[in-house]
Amino acid sequence: MSTDRLSLAFSALADPTRRAIVARLALGEATVSELAAPFDMSMPAVSKHLRVLERSGLIEQSQEAQFRPRRLRPEPFRELAGWMEEYRRFWDAKLDDLDAYLKEIQKEDGDER
Amino acid sequence: MSTDRLSLAFSALADPTRRAIVARLALGEATVSELAAPFDMSMPAVSKHLRVLERSGLIEQSQEAQFRPRRLRPEPFRELAGWMEEYRRFWDAKLDDLDAYLKEIQKEDGDER
DNA sequence: CCTCTATTTAACCAACCAGTTAATTAACCT
DNA sequence: AGGTTAATTAACTGGTTGGTTAAATAGAGG
Numbered sequence A, B: 001m002s003t004d005r006l007s008l009a010f011s012a013l014a015d016p017t018r019r020a021i022v023a024r025l026a027l028g029e030a031t032v033s034e035l036a037a038p039f040d041m042s043m044p045a046v047s048k049h050l051r052v053l054e055r056s057g058l059i060e061q062s063q064e065a066q067f068r069p070r071r072l073r074p075e076p077f078r079e080l081a082g083w084m085e086e087y088r089r090f091w092d093a094k095l096d097d098l099d100a101y102l103k104e105i106q107k108e109d110g111d112e113r
Numbered sequence C: 001c002c003t004c005t006a007t008t009t010a011a012c013c014a015a016c017c018a019g020t021t022a023a024t025t026a027a028c029c030t
Numbered sequence D: 001a002g003g004t005t006a007a008t009t010a011a012c013t014g015g016t017t018g019g020t021t022a023a024a025t026a027g028a029g030g
Helices: A005-012 A016-025 A032-036 A043-055 A074-085 A098-106 B005-012 B016-025 B032-036 B043-055 B074-085 B098-106
Strands: A059-061 A070-072 B059-061 B070-072
Touching: A005 A043, A005 A074, A005 B005, A005 B016, A016 A032, A016 A043, A016 A059, A016 A070, A016 B005, A032 A043, A043 A059, A043 A070, A074 B074, B005 B043, B005 B074, B016 B032, B016 B043, B016 B059, B016 B070, B032 B043, B043 B059, B043 B070
Parallel strands: none
Antiparallel strands: A059 A070, B059 B070
16 A cells, blocks of 8 residues: 555545544544444444554544544645645536636636626 | 445545546546556556546546546545544644634634634 | 457455554553 | 444455556557
8 A cells, every 4th residue: 555645544534434533523532432433333343443644644533541532634625635735626516607707817817706 | 345335435535646647637648558658567457546536436537439438436435534524623724623623613703804 | 150349257366454462661659 | 240232353255456577569750
């Protein structure tokens, strides 16, 4: 597998279980047991998913007694967003008609929004 | 492997070679040979990468004689951007300080940009 | 038709992934 | 110290990935 940061982030997110974990963590810190609860899956399996997410930098853990709550780290999200930005014209509805887009920038930033 | 569209897109992009191919295609259509040229890798290897990208919907091919030029498809980019949107507060520099963000929306959309 | 170019398919390999169960570590609480 | 709860590590498995080389297919053009 590729070990550059962007590849790690993309591949960490290429799994629905891990995206669900990320979605849960967007609401705030959670312990491993809390994160595992919604899934029909053994604890070690969840632990492995967490390790993948951690290796990608998307989450980090803090030590609080026997609990090791996870939380999201913003950095990889910024890198993903940065990558996406390069392809904005492919996903931004406002730009999906390239002709319209070109006309837009011709107007020298006129009536933006 | 997960076969939902989002997982396919993420995992297709989790490889630097494939991201480079996507970057090249953002400049316009290209044949397999053209796409393969920059890489120190056999033709079949590139062909496989293209099949992964195709299965994810990120690219499509058209038949032009013995050439089968690829081009990007916007749909998966929109899905990725839509997913990212949920996490905007993690990656948008303007929002990375949540307190500032809350203050901002308190102002009822006052001095945006 | 033959050949050249473009590309894919087949068969194989080593490494990795996502899950399992069983055993282990870690910290808290009497 | 002993027990309970939280979580990780170990060992194993079947399926997938990313690459290889060799053979096959498809169309263009003499």
